[in-house]
Amino acid sequence: MKNYYDVTVIGGGPAGIAAAAEAARNHASVLVIEREARLGGILKQCIHDGFGLVRFKEKLSGPEYAERFIDLLNETDADITVLTFVTKIVKTSGGYRITMVSRDGVASVVSKTIILATGCRERxxxxxxxxxxxxxxxxxxxxxxxxxxxxxxxxxxxxxxxxxxxxxxxxxxxxxxxxxxxxxxxxxxxxxxxxxxxxxxxxxxxxxxxxxxxxxxxxxxxxxxxxxxxxxxxxxxxxxxxxxxxxxxxxxxxxxGLIPENELAETLGVKIDPKTKGPVCDQSLMTSADGIFSCGNALHVNDLVDYVSESGETAGKAAAEFNASARECIDAETNSNISYIVPQKIDLKGDLSKVVFYFRSRDILKNCKLSITLDGGVVKEKKYMFLRPPEMERIVLDFSKYNLHKNSRLIFNAEGEKI
Amino acid sequence: MKQLVCIVCPNGCTLNIDDSGDEIKVTGGKCKKGSDFAVAELTCPKRTICTTVKTVFKNAPVLPVRVSSDIPKDRIFDVMNEINKITVKDKLKRGDVVIQDVLGLGADVIATSDILSLIT
CATH class of the missing domain: 3.50.50.60 (FAD/NAD(P)-binding domain)
Incomplete structure (x- = not known):
């Protein structure tokens, strides 16, 4: 373990593994801190199949899916420490000082950025x-x-x-x-x-x-x-x-039910969305604290691991490319038929060309239409036979062709028959 | 007209099936896999099974396994019986065959984790 890292990933489950590998591929020095003896998180025990249908077009079991990503992580030069628990994170001039405990005792590193991939807990x-x-x-x-x-x-x-x-x-x-x-x-x-x-x-x-x-x-x-x-x-x-x-x-x-685990985020004063119970993030999945990112089930509870990995990669790439600069954010607003949306904010100074949104409906809606408006004009419409609260939806928008400004209003409207 | 929920992918499409004629007609699915699933469901329903097999290793007492391809739904518990007879003594790797052509169903039982090569 070095004294300084560009990116430290807390949590070695599917989100953290994907985040760490992506950050390392983008030339960052990376440390992964995992509490258990092995990487893989909850997927280690999810021996049923159905993982990776979106990602690999294959029906994999949880261990198979996790181990494919672990193999990719092992191809990078990321450092991994297991049986290690983070006890404290404090902001310093060069980033954040992370204190951790393992069988070797107490240690600390300074990291320019942190990716919180701490998953969720069961009720x-x-x-x-x-x-x-x-x-x-x-x-x-x-x-x-x-x-x-x-x-x-x-x-x-x-x-x-x-x-x-x-x-x-x-x-x-x-x-x-x-x-x-x-x-x-x-x-x-x-x-x-x-x-x-x-x-x-x-x-x-x-x-x-x-x-x-x-x-x-x-x-x-x-x-x-x-x-x-x-x-x-x-x-x-x-x-x-x-x-x-x-x-x-x-x-x-x-x-x-599952609740995102954000005890560490809270000690950093990261703003939490009461709807997702995860941090409020912009499209790079950076939280309200500069240099602190969130992904996977710590960000919001996902139903498919494929999207957990995707959010890990988004955060990993963004953390590797992070340079402290002022953000200028607008909100992603929704009507009452949508229970939550992630990311909650769009940073106008960030990458606007491919913004991935995840959302869920509040109730079961039949024959519904999602229309996304920007300053009153429709930028995208999509029809769904059903929107169901247990089934998260994903939609990608390209804002680079629109003239977004700090007073812009971006609204997601879902309309349909309630059954 | 029958209805089925497709279990091939997380979309979980509701399939409408008309099997009144010679050919089974399927509508309502977002992709072709749905109609294949519906036809199989009406003729010979198949499933994957995922379970664990005992090992001799103290730090990994069970190894996760699955069948390499779908097996008839009504043979699930027969295959479980075969798997429960086995104790793994070698440090098998992900993809290694635990039982070849289980009960002659054309599917192997394969390991789905490298856990045995990771433990001490």
């Missing part, structure tokens, strides 16, 4: 307010996945899955394949949270029922979970009295 049982005892057998889907796919240990024999997020659906299939009984997937919302194809290939293929507008309201058991109480919920997601049923099980698996 836990404490965050969804389930009553009852505190028995063993209550896992987040990611923990259950780690037990099953990395440790080779089945976490339960007969389980209930709460939440229809993609990892929960994937784990319903995985546990069934390994011989466990999955009684059902229960979702408090009236629509599923996961991708439609996962509802089909993970639940329907294995005759696992999906119950909507139902949630777990209590857990039972002393040492080990023995049963859960399921209740129907009303439109405001409040449990309805009298609808309780008790289901015997030894496992409760939670797939109730």
């Amino acid at each position: 836990t049982a404490k965050q969804v307010f389930i009553h009852g005892t505190r028995p063993a057998g209550v896992f987040t889907a990611g923990t259950a996945q780690n037990f099953t796919n990395l440790l080779g240990q089945l976490p339960c024999r007969k389980c209930v899955i709460l939440g229809s997020g993609d990892i929960g659906l994937i784990m319903a299939r995985r546990l069934t394949l390994e011989g466990a009984q999955v009684i059902g997937v229960y979702e408090a919302k009236s629509t599923p949270s996961g991708l439609t194809r996962n509802i089909h290939q993970c639940l329907h293929d294995y005759n696992i029922p999906l119950y909507l507008s139902k949630t777990v309201t209590r857990v039972f058991g002393e040492d080990r979970l023995t049963a859960v109480e399921i209740s129907s919920v009303d439109k405001s997601m409040k449990p309805v009295k009298g609808t309780e049923e008790i289901i015997e099980c030894d496992g409760l698996i939670l797939s109730v």
Whole structure:
């Protein structure tokens, strides 16, 4: 490890690997800091296939996808330190001083730029307010996945899955394949949270029922979970009295949402978007702090890793080319049918020729039209058969041919039939 | 008219299938893969399976594997049985064959990670 780097990437998951390789290919000196023993992040345990369809036009498993990118990173001269945890980042005159802890002790480096590729965390049982005892057998889907796919240990024999997020659906299939009984997937919302194809290939293929507008309201058991109480919920997601049923099980698996991890970003005073829970960024994925970039699931929770890698590469290239200079940003505005958009800002002094936007709709919209206007004039229109909140959309715009100025208004309007 | 959700890619197109005539007609998909999927689904539905196989290595007790090409959906648990009989003793690499032509279905079971060559 050197004393100084042009780019330091915090997190060696798919976003960080792609960011580091791209920064190194753009002639930056690069350091990757990874907390675990191996690079790859969550993909190490995502042994199911379906990764890389956009990128490689192939159906790869998570480890295969990650290892292809790790091979590319290993071809560069980026330094990688594993089993290392960043404890502090402080702004200095030459950039940022990063303090880290590893088995060798405490060390620090100065880096001109930092890419935060810290991923996201799963919401836990404490965050969804389930009553009852505190028995063993209550896992987040990611923990259950780690037990099953990395440790080779089945976490339960007969389980209930709460939440229809993609990892929960994937784990319903995985546990069934390994011989466990999955009684059902229960979702408090009236629509599923996961991708439609996962509802089909993970639940329907294995005759696992999906119950909507139902949630777990209590857990039972002393040492080990023995049963859960399921209740129907009303439109405001409040449990309805009298609808309780008790289901015997030894496992409760939670797939109730992911939250971008931005503790380090917050210590740097980076502005966080309440909609994405990730940093507010411009098109180079630079945050509100100069020289600090964000990518992958730390920026916003993605449903496809292909886009995680893409955002890593965007941040990696921009960090390698970074030169401190004043930015002049306008906002990317949306109407109320769009729940969020990334990047949230366009820096008029940055590259305007290829701006990649990611967005999600707030509700399921049928036969919809997205129209993007700049100062009242339409710059792009796109039709969608459906826009669904679980399915992120990507759209690329070239602003170089337009006369953007600091008072310009860029608005994304989605209109469609709500169903 | 039947409806199916295509599982080939994340678009998850809703396919409308008309199998009343001699030929199966598929509409609603964004690409041709959708109609191939729908025809296969009505004649011989196939799936990929991804799972793990036991190893003798303490620091990597399981190795992720998948079938090299789709297998008939109704043989999934038969293939799982075959995979569960195996214990990997060699430090296999990504792409190495764990079971050749599993149950004569024309697909190999292959390793999907280099984890065994990375552990000590």
